[in-house]
Amino acid sequence: MNPYILSIFLLGLGLGTTITFMSSHWLLAWMGLEINTLAIIPLMAQHHHPRSVEASTKYFLTQATAAAMILFASSTNAWITGQWGINELSHPMTSTIMMLGLALKIGMAPLHTWMPEVLQGLDLTTGLIMSTWQKLAPFSLLMQMNLNNSMMITMAVLSTLVGGWGGLNQTQLRKILAYSSIAHIGWMILVLQFSPSLTLITLMIYICMTFSIFTLFKMNKTTSINSLAMSWSKSPTMTALAPLTLLSLGGLPPLTGFGPKWMILSELTKQELNTIATITALSALLSLYFYLRLSYAMTLTLSPNTTPSTNQWRFTTKKYNMHLSMSTIMSLMLLPLLPSMLAITH
Numbered sequence: 248m249n250p251y252i253l254s255i256f257l258l259g260l261g262l263g264t265t266i267t268f269m270s271s272h273w274l275l276a277w278m279g280l281e282i283n284t285l286a287i288i289p290l291m292a293q294h295h296h297p298r299s300v301e302a303s304t305k306y307f308l309t310q311a312t313a314a315a316m317i318l319f320a321s322s323t324n325a326w327i328t329g330q331w332g333i334n335e336l337s338h339p340m341t342s343t344i345m346m347l348g349l350a351l352k353i354g355m356a357p358l359h360t361w362m363p364e365v366l367q368g369l370d371l372t373t374g375l376i377m378s379t380w381q382k383l384a385p386f387s388l389l390m391q392m393n394l395n396n397s398m399m400i401t402m403a404v405l406s407t408l409v410g411g412w413g414g415l416n417q418t419q420l421r422k423i424l425a426y427s428s429i430a431h432i433g434w435m436i437l438v439l440q441f442s443p444s445l446t447l448i449t450l451m452i453y454i455c456m457t458f459s460i461f462t463l464f465k466m467n468k469t470t471s472i473n474s475l476a477m478s479w480s481k482s483p484t485m486t487a488l489a490p491l492t493l494l495s496l497g498g499l500p501p502l503t504g505f506g507p508k509w510m511i512l513s514e515l516t517k518q519e520l521n522t523i524a525t526i527t528a529l530s531a532l533l534s535l536y537f538y539l540r541l542s543y544a545m546t547l548t549l550s551p552n553t554t555p556s557t558n559q560w561r562f563t564t565k566k567y568n569m570h571l572s573m574s575t576i577m578s579l580m581l582l583p584l585l586p587s588m589l590a591i592t593h
């Protein structure tokens with residue numbers, strides 16, 4: 248893609264999210280979400296491959312449906328109450344429709360089915376944008392709304408379970424990361440009404456860990472579990488660190504990903520939601536299984552090669568991977584700083 252055109256689309260992504268962040272009026276927030284969607288669709292379809300075109304079409308139809316639900320809910324609320332403010336969504340019907348529209352935007356269960364299929368059709372860079380940046384604007388709206396508690400908790404628990412079960416039988420890395428995203432969204436939404444600052448920290452840490460994993464897979468040019476076995480000959484250092492990042496995504500102590508899950512479970516028990524805390528903790532074991540599967544395929548297996556062909560035949564170019572190293576360090580070592588981060592965001 249032409250660099251100037253690419254710059255315009257990336258600027259559109261940033262502009263759409265910023266407009267939604269700054270808005271207190273539903274129409275302005277809706278416009279920001281639409282700019283965001285229209286900016287990422289050309290990035291999805293830029294390779295002109297049938298899979299990417301199919302993914303772009305599915306994404307466009309899904310996001311258009313979600314945008315229509317958001318516009319309908321906000322205009323109905325304005326018709327009933329006379330208020331367009333994001334904080335003024337008081338009617339039960341409009342808040343339920345708005346919640347469903349935003350859940351469809353970010354891929355929460357049971358409105359998640361588009362996400363693995365769309366992510367599978369994208370290249371890793373665009374998939375990274377969809378898994379991280381595209382979630383910021385809808386989350387900013389969710390954090391400002393007066394939410395339906397029981398519906399919110401039900402969808403969040405369902406998301407953690409679907410994210411765990413869905414990834415078990417997958418061999419494609421992008422689909423596994425999509426189900427991982429669904430599970431993490433469930434964790435974030437679960438604690439949103441009790442501690443918004445904790446949701447924000449969980450989202451930031453999730454973005455950091457996902458950035459590290461997507462960048463690593465892009466560097467190694469791997470898109471399936473079978474091709475992970477070749478990673479050790481391409482980049483031994485990153486092959487050693489990648490399982491730790493995956494286990495951090497799974498929430499294993501003493502890595503960074505353990506902190507948010509631990510604090511979320513602690514908050515749920517404070518709110519006397521012990522059953523829900525138990526279910527979500529058990530669903531984390533399902534996610535941990537497929538992260539361990541990826542770690543095993545990456546580090547403990549060798550690709551079936553004869554001895555002379557174990558190393559790559561072409562010389563690798565030296566690339567600057569400062570962003571990858573920084574995100575990997577943050578994915579592994581931020582646990583001691585979490586109490587300070589929580590204190591700052593309160």
